[in-house]
Each structure stands twice: as structure tokens, then as C-alpha cells.
Amino acid sequence: MNLNAIYALLLREAKIFFREKERIISILISPLLFLFVMGRGMGSGTSPVEGYTYQQFIFPGILAMVILFTSITYGLYIIWDKRLDFLKEVLAAPISRTTLFIGKSLGGMLGAIIETLILLIIGAFFILPLMSAGQVALCLAVSFPVSYMITNIGLTIGARMKSMEGFGLVMSFLTWPLFFFSGALFDLATAAPYIKIISLFDPVTYAVDIMRVIMLGRGAFTVWADLAAIAAFCLATTILGVTSFGKLQQEK
Amino acid sequence: MSAIKTDNLVKRYSEVTAVDGVSLEIPEGEVFGLLGPNGAGKTTLISMLATLVKPTSGTALVAGFDINKESLKVRHNIGIVFQEPSVDDLLTARENLYLHSMLYGMPRREINPKIDAMLALVKLGDRADSYVKTFSGGMRRRLEIARGLIHAPRILFLDEPTLGLDPASRKAVWAHIRELKEAHKTTIILTTHYMEEADSLADRIGIIHHGRIIELDTPEALKKKVGQDLVFLTGKIDEKAISALPFVGSVELESSRYKISITDPARNLQALLNAAGRIEEVEVRRVTLDDVFLKFAGQQISEDSGNSGIFERIATVKSTRK
Numbered sequence: 001m002n003l004n005a006i007y008a009l010l011l012r013e014a015k016i017f018f019r020e021k022e023r024i025i026s027i028l029i030s031p032l033l034f035l036f037v038m039g040r041g042m043g044s045g046t047s048p049v050e051g052y053t054y055q056q057f058i059f060p061g062i063l064a065m066v067i068l069f070t071s072i073t074y075g076l077y078i079i080w081d082k083r084l085d086f087l088k089e090v091l092a093a094p095i096s097r098t099t100l101f102i103g104k105s106l107g108g109m110l111g112a113i114i115e116t117l118i119l120l121i122i123g124a125f126f127i128l129p130l131m132s133a134g135q136v137a138l139c140l141a142v143s144f145p146v147s148y149m150i151t152n153i154g155l156t157i158g159a160r161m162k163s164m165e166g167f168g169l170v171m172s173f174l175t176w177p178l179f180f181f182s183g184a185l186f187d188l189a190t191a192a193p194y195i196k197i198i199s200l201f202d203p204v205t206y207a208v209d210i211m212r213v214i215m216l217g218r219g220a221f222t223v224w225a226d227l228a229a230i231a232a233f234c235l236a237t238t239i240l241g242v243t244s245f246g247k248l249q250q251e252k
Numbered sequence: 253m254s255a256i257k258t259d260n261l262v263k264r265y266s267e268v269t270a271v272d273g274v275s276l277e278i279p280e281g282e283v284f285g286l287l288g289p290n291g292a293g294k295t296t297l298i299s300m301l302a303t304l305v306k307p308t309s310g311t312a313l314v315a316g317f318d319i320n321k322e323s324l325k326v327r328h329n330i331g332i333v334f335q336e337p338s339v340d341d342l343l344t345a346r347e348n349l350y351l352h353s354m355l356y357g358m359p360r361r362e363i364n365p366k367i368d369a370m371l372a373l374v375k376l377g378d379r380a381d382s383y384v385k386t387f388s389g390g391m392r393r394r395l396e397i398a399r400g401l402i403h404a405p406r407i408l409f410l411d412e413p414t415l416g417l418d419p420a421s422r423k424a425v426w427a428h429i430r431e432l433k434e435a436h437k438t439t440i441i442l443t444t445h446y447m448e449e450a451d452s453l454a455d456r457i458g459i460i461h462h463g464r465i466i467e468l469d470t471p472e473a474l475k476k477k478v479g480q481d482l483v484f485l486t487g488k489i490d491e492k493a494i495s496a497l498p499f500v501g502s503v504e505l506e507s508s509r510y511k512i513s514i515t516d517p518a519r520n521l522q523a524l525l526n527a528a529g530r531i532e533e534v535e536v537r538r539v540t541l542d543d544v545f546l547k548f549a550g551q552q553i554s555e556d557s558g559n560s561g562i563f564e565r566i567a568t569v570k571s572t573r574k
Contacts, residue, residue, distance in 0.1 A: 008354035016342050088338045089399075092304055093355040094327035 005095040006103045013107025017114070027070050027115060035062045035127070038185075048187035049216050059127050060211030061184025063139065064204050066119050067112045067147045072175050074108040075154015079164050087248075097245040101155065105241070108151030109144060116143040128215060138214045145230050146207040152237030153203075159244040182208045188220040203233040255280045255407050255439035256301060258312035263296050263305060263463075270296040272463035273310070278441065280406075283433050285454030286443040287545060293463040294443040295335060298409050301441070302332050315406050328356070331405035335412045337392040341385040345376055345395050348384060349402055356403040370398040374428065390421035397428060407439045408432065414449060422449075429453055447542050461549040474544045480513040481539055483524060487532035494527050509533070 017024070039055035039062075047054045081087040090100055120139060124131050157170055181195060182204035188196060199205045210226035213219040219226070256278040263271040271293045278284045286294050299305040301314050303323035312319045315329035339348050346367055353363040371377045374394035384392065393413065400408055410429070414422040430453070432438045444450050450457050451471045459467040459474075467474065480501055486509040494512060495503050499520045501513035514520055517536050525531060 002357070004357060005355050008351045011354075012340070012343065012347075012351050015347065019342055086338055086340050088304070088334055088336075089340075089352070090355070092302055092327065092332050093352075094324045094357070095355055096324065 001102065002095050002099045005093070005099050006106065009090070009100065009103025010106045010110065013104070014110055017107075017111050024115065024118075027073065028066065028118065030069070031062045031066045031119065032122075034065065034185075035059065039127075048190070049218050052216055056128055057187075057212075057216070058185055059123050060139075060215050061182065061208045063116060063119055063123075063143070063211050064146065064182060064207040065179055065184055066115050067143055067207065068150055068175060068179055068204055070112040070115045071108050071147050071150035072154040072157075072170070074111050075151050075156070076158045076161070076167055076170060078104065078155060078158040079161055079167070083164070091248060097248070098242050101238075101242050101245040104155055105148055105151050108154065109147045112147030112151065113140070113143050116140060116147070131215060135214055139211055142207070142210055142214065145234050146203075149203055149230065149233040149237045152234075152241040156237065156241045156244045159241075159248050178202055178204045181205070183220065184208050203230070203237075206230050206233075253280065253316060254278060254313075255282070256312065256314050256441070258301070259310055261297070261300060261310040261312055262308045263293075263300060264308040269463050271300065271307075274460075274463070274465055276458065276465060276468075278439065280439050281433070281437045282455045283429070283440045283442060283453055285450035285457040286441065286460055287445065287447070287450045287457050288443075288460035289445060289549065292460045292549075294460055295411055296463075297460070298332075298411055298441065298443060302330060302409055303327060328403075329405060330407045330409060331400035331403065332409040333393075333396050333400040333411060333413055335415060337389075337396055339384050339392055339395050339399065342383070344381050344383055345371065345387075346380045348395065349399055352399050353402055358403055366402055370402045373401075374398045375424070390417050390424075393417060393421065393425065397425065401432070401438075404436075405438065407441065410440060410442045412443055412445070414444070414446065426453060447540060447545060451540075459545060459548050467544075467548045475539045478539050478543045478547045480515050481517045482537045483512045483514050483517060483521065484535040484537070485510045485512065485528055485531055485533070487528075488530040490527065490529040493529070494524060497524060497527055500524065 035055065035058065039058050042054050047057045049057050078087060117140060120136050124136060153174075157174070161170075181199045181202045183191065183195075183199055184204070188199055188205070188209075191199075206221070206226045206229040209219040209221050210223060210230070213223050213226070221229075254277045256276065258274055258276045261271055261274045262269070274293075274297060286297065288294050296305060300307050301312055301319060303314075303319050303326050307320070314326045317325040317329070319326055339345075340351075343351070349367045349370060350363060353366065358366070367380070368377070371380050374397055376391060376394060376398070379387070379391065384395065387395065397410075397413065400410075413429070414425050417425065426449070429440060429442070433440060440453075442450070442453060454471060456468065456470055457474060458465045467477075469477070484506075489510050491503055491505075491510070494500055494510075497520075499515045501515070502511075504511045512524070514524060517524075517538065521536065525534065
């Protein structure tokens with residue numbers, strides 16, 4: 001592992017992230033629609049958690065959604081790097097593929113964490129005004145491993161995909177299902193059995209759940225179960241990602 | 253020690269054999285030109301030497317390190333300038349060089365002075381802090397060369413370094429390459445399909461065709477192998493008189509003009525013209541690397557395509573005379 005190189009890779013991602021301000025805003029659009037249109041629109045009904053509105057109930061889920069969308073999109077972005085040949089420069093550099101992978105992962109985390117922070121601030125004012133600074137800090141802390149594992153998934157797919165045309169497919173067949181099965185919008189405890197079973201294999205489930213425990217004090221699993229699942233997904237996706245980066249070759 | 257030594261390198265993709273058993277030795281400090289048409293295997297060969305593509309079989313020592321086993325050590329000792337620009341559009345010229353220097357593990361405090369020196373070398377000093385997306389093709393290429401050099405590699409790979417450049421930028425790049433060779437004794441491996449480029453820069457040229465090195469020599473020796481220079485004469489020509497001249501090889505009537513092969517036309521042309529009689533038109537055609545290329549690679553191409561241009565006919569004349 002080469003710390004200088006990781007710093008260099010992260011620096012590049014940070015510069016590019018802050019230079020593409022439209023991306024920072026545009027990635028927040030759909031979560032905000034869910035939160036303020038669907039959350040409010042359906043909010044007149046009942047909330048699965050007593051004492052909280054439906055909008056408040058889905059807020060942890062929407063936080064997870066922001067991390068999911070930012071991280072997957074970022075990971076798939078390396079297809080552009082491949083196309084634009086920037087990746088060649090890094091692939092030719094004297095750094096191991098593991099270093100490259102970690103640098104890229106950290107870059108993705110950076111973006112996701114900044115987006116999470118923006119949404120947390122919005123939430124602290126408009127949705128859960130009683131949320132304490134400690135809760136905000138805990139949510140932010142959780143967003144580190146969560147964005148790491150999801151960035152890894154995005155990078156793994158991005159490293160294996162050849163063209164940007166697959167982007168829409170990944171969004172339809174992976175990102176949206178990961179979001180819907182995670183229980184972001186409903187209570188898993190009372191959901192249909194097939195949803196419950198599928199949700200167990202969805203890493204986002206545990207992200208939503210742990211955020212919900214932190215903010216609302218109630219989730220489908222215990223904090224320790226959530227953390228264990230997230231840790232397992234972090235490990236598994238690291239192995240997957242490092243393996244697929246190892247296979248990356250310059251394309252003819 | 254040789255800078256590069258390859259041993260029967262092979263790269264096979266599912267259907268094509270891009271590089272088919274290349275064994276080469278390139279001494280330190282040499283400028284080696286790899287000349288071949290598109291698809292001949294130049295880029296694949298370079299990519300293997302730069303450890304970007306794994307060989308199907310065979311191996312190579314680059315700067316003394318095995319490309320299969322010690323790829324990171326190989327990478328530390330080489331610089332590479334890609335065929336397609338790979339500088340980062342969203343960063344400035346300085347940032348591109350800075351990131352590169354960090355990736356290559358240069359000491360922090362050396363980086364900035366080195367960047368200024370490199371940018372000055374490629375005449376981009378005044379654009380150091382502009383975004384690369386505002387650069388022209390020639391400027392990107394120059395930045396890319398600066399990047400390939402900044403970590404002072406012992407061996408530099410240049411994959412079509414002047415592709416798509418205007419003549420002025422091309423000359424500037426050539427000047428840089430000569431300077432590198434002279435001042436820094438950098439070994440340079442250059443791929444090109446511009447004959448002029450190979451001729452003016454390379455100490456030795458390897459002609460690569462269908463993944464094989466089919467000919468390897470100095471530019472002068474290669475030209476000599478192809479044959480003599482030609483003079484075409486039209487008019488009332490005294491064929492016997494010119495055939496008798498010692499420096500004339502063959503004389504042939506080709507449509508309405510005589511094709512005369514001749515050694516050293518610079519010196520002997522006057523004598524030829526004096527002997528020839530009444531001349532209406534004179535054309536001198538010196539052997540160029542184009543002819544070399546067509547002789548060694550083009551004959552095979554013409555087997556497929558069946559067309560034969562003037563240069564191929566020259567080559568044919570030469571080979572039938574053997």
C-alpha cells in the first residue's frame with residue numbers, strides 16, 4: 001500500500017468533485033423528491049413508527065438512498081475514465097492495483113459523505129428538528145463504511161463493464177432494486193415474506209436500519225447485527241473489487 | 253547492459269495474434285524506431301513492455317527487470333506517452349504533472365521546481381495553471397511528453413508521439429526527443445508510421461508486420477537493402493551510352509520514359525545527363541523508407557490486395573534482379 005499514491009488519487013477525485021458542482025446538486029434531486037413530495041404526500045396516512053410522521057420515518061432511508069446513488073454512479077464513472085484514457089495513466093503508474101482500488105474507493109466515499117452531510121443538514125432543519133448533534137455525528141460516521149461498500153460495488157461493476165450503455169441497465173437492475181428492497185420506504189417487520197427474504201441480501205437494508213435506529217430509536221435488527229452485516233459486506237466487496245481491478249488491462 | 257531484451261514475446265487475443273514471437277535487444281541510450289502499419293502490433297508490443305498487457309507467452313527484461321514478475325520495478329524506470337492523449341481534462345497542466353509525480357513517488361519538495369522545468373522545456377510555462385480542456389492537440393501532446401519525462405525515466409516509450417500534430421509541433425517534438433537522447437542518454441522506443449520520423453530520429457529501425465519483426469537495421473542500411481536510386485528520363489535517349497556507364501545498374505523503357513537505376517545520383521547525375529542525349533524531362537527518385545517499408549511489409553500486403561504502385565514495382569524490379 002502506497003499512502004502517497006492514495007493521497008494523490010484522492011486529491012484528484014476531490015478536485016474533480018468540487019469542480020463539477022452540477023453533479024453535487026443533481027444527485028440530490030431524486031432523494032429530495034422522495035422526501036418532500038412522496039414523504040409529505042403519503043404523510044397524511046399512518047407512520048409505521050409511533051410518534052414520527054411518515055416523512056420522518058423515511059428520512060433515514062433517503063439518507064441511505066443518497067449514499068447508494070452517489071456511490072454507485074461514482075463507481076460506474078471509471079468507465080468514462082477508461083474511455084477518456086485517463087485510467088491508462090494510473091494503470092501505467094508504479095502503484096499496485098490494491099492501492100489504486102483503495103484510492104478510488106476513498107474518492108467515492110468522499111463524494112457520498114459530502115452529499116450525506118448536505119442532506120443531514122437539510123433534515124436537521126426541516127424534518128427532524130429535534131435531532132441532536134450526537135445523532136447527526138453518528139449518522140455521518142455510519143455513512144463511511146456504508147459508502148465504502150457501495151462504492152466498491154460500483155467500482156467492481158465499472159471495472160468489468162465495457163461501455164457506458166450498461167449504465168442504465170445497472171440503474172434499473174441493481175440500484176433501484178437495492179433501494180426498494182432495503183425497506184427505505186416501509187417497515188420491513190410488517191412487509192410481505194418475499195420482500196423480507198430478499199432484503200436480507202441487500203446491503204442497503206442494514207444501512208437504512210442502522211440509520212433508523214440512530215434517528216428514531218427503532219429498527220428491524222439490532223445495531224450489532226447491522227454493524228456485523230455492514231462489516232461483512234465491506235470485506236466481501238473489497239475482495240471483489242481488488243480482484244476485478246487486478247484484471248483491468250489496457251484496452252486495445 | 254541492454255535497456256530492453258525480449259525473449260519470444262507473444263500476445264494472442266481470441267482471434268488474432270497481435271505479437272507473434274518478438275525477440276529484440278535494445279542497448280541503453282539508443283533511439284529505437286518501431287515502424288509498421290496500423291494493426292501491426294506496435295502498441296501491443298509496447299503495452300507488454302510497459303507491463304500494461306500480460307504476454308500470452310515469452311518474457312522481457314526492461315531496465316533489468318522481468319515484465320512478468322517485477323512489474324512495479326519496471327514501471328518505476330519507464331515513462332510512457334500514449335497514442336491517445338491521457339492527460340486529465342478537468343485538471344490544470346500543473347495538477348496533472350503534480351499527481352503524476354506523486355504517483356511515481358517523487359519527493360514532495362522536488363516536485364514543484366521539476367514541474368516548472370518540464371513545462372518550460374515543452375514551452376507550456378505560461379499555461380501551467382490553465383485547464384487541459386482548453387489545450388489544443390499539440391499542447392496536450394507536449395504536456396503528455398512532459399509528464400512521461402518528469403520522473404526521469406531510464407527508458408521512454410513514445411507511441412506515435414506526433415500523430416495528428418501540425419508540422420510545427422511535430423518538429424518541436426522531434427527536437428525534444430533528440431535533446432533527450434543527447435543530454436540525458438534516455439533510451440527511447442518510438443512507434444510511428446511516419447517514415448520521415450523514423451528516418452530522422454531512430455538509430456535503428458525494426459519493421460513490424462503481422463506481429464513479427466521482419467527487418468531490423470539502421471535507416472541507411474535498410475535503404476541500401478531496397479536498392480538503388482532511380483532516374484527517369486524522357487526524350488531521345490541514347491540507351492546504349494547510358495547502359496555503358498559504370499554507375500548505372502539497369503535501364504528499362506517504361507511507357508514512354510526510361511527508368512534507370514543509379515548509384516549516388518547526387519554525384520553521378522551530371523555524367524548521366526551528358527551521356528543521355530536530348531532530354532525533355534528528368535525525374536530523380538531517391539530510395540526512402542517508404543520503399544523500404546513496402547519492400548519488406550508491402551509485398552505481403554500486395555499479395556492480399558493485388559494492387560501495385562510505383563514503389564512496389566521498384567521493389568519487384570530489385571528482387572527479380574537478385
